[in-house]
Amino acid sequence: MPSAWTGPAAESAVEPVNVNSSASPETTVRSSYVPPHLRNKPQGAVGPVDNHSFGSGGGGLGESRENLGSAGVGNSLATAGGAWGSRSATASGIPSSGPGSGGRFSAGGWNKGGGSGDVRSNGLRSGSNGKSSWGVGSDPDPFPKEEPRDALFDQENTGINFDAYEDIPVETSGENVPPAVSTFAEIDLGQILNENIRRCKYLKPTPVQRHAIPISLAGRDLMACAQTGSGKTAAFCFPIIAGIMRNSPPGRPRGGRKAFPLALILSPTRELSSQIHDEAKKFSFQTGIRVVVAYGGAPIQNQLRDLERGVEILVATPGRLVDLLERGRISLSSIRYLALDEADRMLDMGFEPQIRKIVEQMDMPPAGRRQTMLFSATFPREIQRLASDFLGNYIFLAVGRVGSSTDLIEQRVEYVLDADKRSMLMDLLHAQKAQGTSSQKLNVEQMH
């Protein structure tokens, strides 16, 4: 089994390695390619690039990890067996046979430009008691004058060709899985959200949205394996926003030192949290729902002020949220919706203790009295454990990735200099032939 599997984020995050570290700056373009006959020589003799060394970043817990951002961490190696070992998954908890070799991708990669982290005061006005109160019907324009009203919606999408999603495999398992939809019109998301979907120029749901939204709207817990860029954000935001609008529309008095969010979205990094925050603000435009983001590496005072103005949907990284909880500035007792995005990456980054503290040891309602959506690019054993601990009678959903390989194609990454690509490729082809596997398609990607 090749050992140097990696996902797209790892590719972008890992600097090309120059094994000739002792070379002078002038000679750093020297070849780092190691011919087969020189490989596995002791260190010093030759310095082959150690593909095993692109690990998860390891190391400490807490906020400092959040500051690293999406590019510097979580470069886990994905093993053969694909992105999700879902085939044997059951909705009742741990799948009967193991996940795909514990393979995992580091999510990330679609950089939507990040977010400003600013929080708009969506229709907040000052009540007579000096506290903030909410008036949905009389929302002032939430956007500053200098920013056109639809600017939030005018940002370019990523250019993903969602038509390519049509053929990707989707698997669901669990009891009474609500049927998937093929248009947004088939789902009752409410008029305002539908209008915002139109503003976002989303013409039809992506596969994860097609399945996840009806499942979540039906009130079911969901464990979804889907890659970054598959449209997960809308998949968990739409049901949350629709659910809040349906069951507890904003309108209650706000203010006070302690915030009581109705929905919590946990994500591993400040960048991702910012992106989710930006998207969630678009989706909840003119709903009266206030979305607040809290992440490490930014002044906590600003976040505290934002929280004091009221929050329905809180997007947070685990370390900063624990800090806010310990300061007594947030109560999770009103949480009705919990979404964990890129859960495998959060675990890779060492956030499991914080996540368990948030979900299990504070005042959050238990599974069954809240709705939980767990999103992960992979489904290794630790995520299975998390799913069985956090979710109740859940539906398992696994969505393939655009252009994904089948199990028959191995992808292996070798880091070589441009000048060495051809000879490296020839070597690989010869090696394949020698092993009698020449008929197998060799897919050499991302050669540096």
Ligand SMILES: Nc1ncnc2c1ncn2[C@@H]1O[C@H](COP(=O)(O)OP(=O)(O)OP(=O)(O)O)[C@@H](O)[C@H]1O
């Ligand atoms: N149904 C849709 N139609 C058109 N564009 C969409 C749709 N759903 C999502 N998008 C856009 O596709 C891009 C990727 O979606 P999104 O950010 O939700 O993916 P993701 O899986 O959450 O990725 P990440 O993990 O990077 O946040 C975004 O620019 C988003 O606005």
